[in-house]
Amino acid sequence: DTGVSQNPRHKITKRGQNVTFRCDPISEHNRLYWYRQTLGQGPEFLTYFQNEAQLEKSRLLSDRFSAERPKGSFSTLEIQRTEQGDSAMYLCASSLGLAGNQQTQYFGPGTRLLVL
């Protein structure tokens, strides 16, 4: 399977704990995106990487959230001191990233986080 993969698929944690999610994009894709989706809503943009550089961050990404893509391949999203409001589906997407070309984003299956 050469699609976008995410781990874990589900995470239950207690308020105040730290969690980390991983995303493996499609191998030749340079761009990687993180989104958050709450119940009854569409995905909301969190942050974007071009290779290893984090080029854009949403106002939704508070200072408790940090994302990395150290070698320009997989990415991690860490949430520190989780709050109940962080409960959501966290989606990762990737795209080719070639200038001037259509940039369809392909999504992974998501990590569903529940903060108790």
Place this chain on the structure above:
Amino acid sequence: GEDVEQSLFLSVREGDSSVINCTYTDSSSTYLYWYKQEPGAGLQLLTYIFSNMDMKQDQRLTVLLNKKDKHLSLRIADTQTGDSAIYFCAEQDSGGYQKVTFGTGTKLQVIP
């Protein structure tokens, strides 16, 4: 800022056609997308249309774009129970990191 709106719910009988509508506000959108999301799953790309096109057909799917009215629709012919899902319309910016803005999704219920 960009805004994408969809009706929340659509119910159709198996075998009928479904039409899901979407309106968007960003006139500089280059591509418009339809994604499908089944319960507990990620988003599956169904189809997309470039902003200089009026129509795109792909098997049972027909996308119509009215750029003047900023209106996009997805028609599913011969709707099947397996088409039951949430359908998201999304528009993509032309500049920057080509941000994609999603609608709230339309839940399609197919009645056998």
